[in-house]
Amino acid sequence: MSKPVVYEDIPIIDISQFKTDQQTCVQQTKDACENLGFFYVKNHGISQEKIAEIFDISKLYFEQQPQEAKLKYSMNERYHGYAAMCTENLDTKRTNGDVKESFTFGEFNDNNEAITQVLPPFFEERAEFIASFYKDCHDLCLKIFQILATALEIPQSEGGMHWLEERHRSNANTCMRFHHYPSMDKFDSDEIRAGSHTDYGSITILFQKDIGGLEIQPPGTDKWFPVPIIPNHLLINIADCLSFWTKGLFKSIMHRVSFDNENFGLNRYSIAYFCIAGPDVKLDPIPSKFIPTSENNKDEKVLTAGEHLMRRARAAYGSGY
Ligand SMILES: O=C(O)CCC(=O)C(=O)O
Numbered sequence: 001m002s003k004p005v006v007y008e009d010i011p012i013i014d015i016s017q018f019k020t021d022q023q024t025c026v027q028q029t030k031d032a033c034e035n036l037g038f039f040y041v042k043n044h045g046i047s048q049e050k051i052a053e054i055f056d057i058s059k060l061y062f063e064q065q066p067q068e069a070k071l072k073y074s075m076n077e078r079y080h081g082y083a084a085m086c087t088e089n090l091d092t093k094r095t096n097g098d099v100k101e102s103f104t105f106g107e108f109n110d111n112n113e114a115i116t117q118v119l120p121p122f123f124e125e126r127a128e129f130i131a132s133f134y135k136d137c138h139d140l141c142l143k144i145f146q147i148l149a150t151a152l153e154i155p156q157s158e159g160g161m162h163w164l165e166e167r168h169r170s171n172a173n174t175c176m177r178f179h180h181y182p183s184m185d186k187f188d189s190d191e192i193r194a195g196s197h198t199d200y201g202s203i204t205i206l207f208q209k210d211i212g213g214l215e216i217q218p219p220g221t222d223k224w225f226p227v228p229i230i231p232n233h234l235l236i237n238i239a240d241c242l243s244f245w246t247k248g249l250f251k252s253i254m255h256r257v258s259f260d261n262e263n264f265g266l267n268r269y270s271i272a273y274f275c276i277a278g279p280d281v282k283l284d285p286i287p288s289k290f291i292p293t294s295e296n297n298k299d300e301k302v303l304t305a306g307e308h309l310m311r312r313a314r315a316a317y318g319s320g321y
């Protein structure tokens with residue numbers, strides 16, 4: 001048994017080291033994925049100016065667009081678009097709804113056009129910038145996939161360091177979500193900003209700003225630990241598909257966003273980039289010496305990334321979408 005992890009142990013990975021000291025970078029990342037499934041990255045290549053601008057766009061949208069205009073572009077059947085306050089229960093055992101509103105962007109084409117949804121004019125006017133930010137996020141995920149595939153020592157003949165990238169050639173299910181968690185007049189411990197959940201895709205990049213509240217539950221515990229915001233660092237977490245592909249070696253752990261006595265009166269904004277494999281990509285084990293092989297029952301149907309996503313999204317949004 002590895003030692004219990006606490007939040008102080010959320011590792012910081014300098015991903016520029018993948019070029020200069022690959023062994024250290026790869027080993028640190030592997031340990032982080034096996035222990036906690038959450039880590040910070042620094043020298044990640046996404047400019048602070050762009051991050052500030054994308055937060056400005058998100059804030060302006062939630063603050064200034066009339067509710068009627070938001071609702072006109074409500075989530076479509078692919079869960080892209082606007083989701084009003086309390087329409088999602090990330091913890092499917094809860095029914096009050098998470099105290100947040102969100103807007104989800106699907107994929108963009110090379111002309112910066114959204115291809116899975118019709119964008120509201122407010123975002124259409126800013127589509128070039130939003131698409132370029134989306135691409136920055138994707139490029140960062142591809143870098144992280146190279147590190148993870150290297151860590152797993154996937155044989156060249158099977159795809160080597162490109163094994164994970166290959167499975168993300170289609171970005172059809174990847175999405176970027178703006179969150180606005182509004183302030184509350186009084187602290188109510190029964191309410192939650194985002195109920196406890198694991199993420200559905202491969203990895204998530206989380207951009208937080210100013211106001212904390214994110215908490216994680218280390219594997220094997222029932223305790224929650226706050227995740228501090230570290231300036232200029234991004235938070236990465238392993239999501240379900242990577243846990244399936246590694247048969248649980250990489251951890252997709254429970255996290256939530258809660259109210260506390262200090263933050264309940266403050267608006268919170270965050271942005272998540274959920275990098276998700278192509279819809280038909282199978283979630284069978286990665287060929288790696290670190291992952292035990294078992295005799296697969298040939299008749300057993302292997303779940304695909306798309307099936308897992310739809311199953312989880314349907315549970316969280318109910319039949320409302
Ligand atoms: O807003 C946050 O900090 C986290 C949100 C989250 O975990 C999610 O939407 O999956």
Ligand SMILES: [Fe+2]
Binds near residue numbers: 199
């Ligand atoms: Fe999450």
